[in-house]
Amino acid sequence: MSRTANFDAIAVPYRTLEYLTLGKKLERTRLHFLDRVRTAHRALVLGDGDGRFLAQLFAANPKLQVTAIDSSARMLDLLQQRCALFADRLQTVQVDALGYIPSPSATYDLLVSHFFLDCFTERQLNELIGHIAPALEANAQWLLSDFRIPSGRMRLPAQVLVRSLYLAFHILTGLRTTSLPHHASCLSAAGFARVDRKLYLGGILSAELWRLQNPYDGP
Numbered sequence: 001m002s003r004t005a006n007f008d009a010i011a012v013p014y015r016t017l018e019y020l021t022l023g024k025k026l027e028r029t030r031l032h033f034l035d036r037v038r039t040a041h042r043a044l045v046l047g048d049g050d051g052r053f054l055a056q057l058f059a060a061n062p063k064l065q066v067t068a069i070d071s072s073a074r075m076l077d078l079l080q081q082r083c084a085l086f087a088d089r090l091q092t093v094q095v096d097a098l099g100y101i102p103s104p105s106a107t108y109d110l111l112v113s114h115f116f117l118d119c120f121t122e123r124q125l126n127e128l129i130g131h132i133a134p135a136l137e138a139n140a141q142w143l144l145s146d147f148r149i150p151s152g153r154m155r156l157p158a159q160v161l162v163r164s165l166y167l168a169f170h171i172l173t174g175l176r177t178t179s180l181p182h183h184a185s186c187l188s189a190a191g192f193a194r195v196d197r198k199l200y201l202g203g204i205l206s207a208e209l210w211r212l213q214n215p216y217d218g219p
């Protein structure tokens, strides 16, 4: 039995479900640092879902070449439709990100993952980053968004929201992850340093920009 969550069934209603639960908050979080990645040349985009962010990234950056990977065929269909204007700069790969190994000639100066790292445990994230790291250029950027549990009065609402989302995704997609990984320690261990962050929704949503400081030098 496959252990990869399958987002096919919720690919089409995903946008509506998102707007119904959190309005435009996720969209704002994804787009917060768009201006800061306009000069990237080659991006690896992980689990972009229906391609809403990627279409904006292409429009903002006329030279960018993108490899977009996702395990969901339906999500990739929607992404291709939404990014049809930019098809000559887009390569899609349907694959479990945990098994994705970039080709030896591939190099990336930008990684993007919005609300994607939370599909994995920390052990899985370390594995995923270890596969991708050899393809990263010095000073590569990583643009990401994720949920977080803030301290203070928003802690309980955040815990309830995140638990409810994991339960919903477990039922709808078979996702097995049940808690947020500490992605910051995984990125730091891989040589990235966070250069900026913007919090939304009382600190429950985090837009982050990371930069590779100590490039990977092999196992």
Ligand SMILES: C[S@@+](CC[C@H](N)C(=O)[O-])C[C@H]1O[C@@H](n2cnc3c(N)ncnc32)[C@H](O)[C@@H]1O
Residues within 6 Å of the ligand: 004, 005, 006, 007, 008, 030, 046, 047, 048, 049, 050, 069, 070, 071, 072, 075, 095, 096, 097, 098, 113, 114, 115, 116, 119
């Ligand atoms: C929670 S959705 C996030 C979608 C979008 N990035 C966003 O900001 O809303 C997770 C996305 O990652 C994909 N995904 C989940 N697990 C995956 C895996 N193991 N390998 C590749 N893609 C995966 C799903 O198909 C989906 O498109």
